Amino acid sequence: MDLRARLALALRREREGAGLSVSELARRAGVSKATVSQLESGSGNPSVETLWAIGDALGVPFSTLVDDRAPAARLIRLGDHAGVPSAASPYLATLLSAAAPGTRRDIYLIQAEPGEPRRSLPHRSGTTEHMVLVSGEAVVGPDDAPELLHPGDYLSYAGDAPHIFEARSPGTSAVLVSELR
Template sequence: MAAIPISMTRAEPEEVEDGISRSSEASVRDVPAIVGANLRRLRKGQGFSLEKLAELSGVSRAMLGQIETAKSVPTVSLLWRVADALGVPVASLMATEREPSVVVIRRDNASVLVASDGQYATRSLAPVNRARSTGFFEVTFAPGHRERFQASAIGTHHNLAIARGRLLITVGDEPPVTLEEGDSIAFEASRPHAIENISASLVSAFLVVISSTG
């Protein structure tokens, strides 16, 4: 994967004292907050708990929590690991600029996350670096694969629609539900849940993740 340069554009200093730009100092101090806010938004947009992201990235849950609350400044190496786990460019964790009102996402340029040794994959169908609390994904499950998900943050809701195949979905201690092609289900993702492909072919579905916790 080619390296993506990280650059921070500094504004013209408003005040200079003893050769030190006060506005530049403020910009540097803002970096932890910017990275933390972006990480929290992107993680929730993917529907990941801190535990799930820690598992995928190899970065401890405690460290991820410190980054999200701007209590720790991550290294570039750590940012790469987190961005790779989220399936986004590192620059997305540093983004501060306003975005255009119309964004086209080509299939070949979409962010894709492959997990469970290739048995489960998600492809983002919405701009991942937008400041919004809703995510939209295409998800695929290999034949016979069962993917377990830890509880997401309270207030997170999932809406899943089956495009092709059959899935068995278990949410918390609720009875399992079988979904056929064209069926959909809405549930609170703040409880552990599992999704299993009970067909003999690849299952494709569309997932909308909605977070009301900001």
């Protein structure tokens, strides 16, 4: 099942499970009613920011909306899996592993190019992000104290505060683990 179809099913399931109308979800997420309707019909093309806002409004992690609930053994080859682009910066987030029931962590592959930084609003309270830079160079972390990372560097920071990811060289990639305590 492709990303749009998975998103449509998950979004409707979570919205109805929360007892929210399309209008109320749109209001809470700060997006248009048309955007929510298009996503539920499988015709929308959302940005990372839109999906984070909708997930936060529903009280569910981003991964709940895009995970394909694959079997235990799972291989994802670079380029074979559709990611979700940012609307504001050259940044692509690909969910590699969603949190299993009873756990609270998701794993993403981040691919970014130099340009406008990816600025994230605070996620749910208690969120910590763990970043390992794989290639390139990037400024990452809390808005008020980001760090310059090189390949192999690891950084842990509060995801429930404003934070940034800014690629400083072409072909920058990282593995991001988001956990909620």
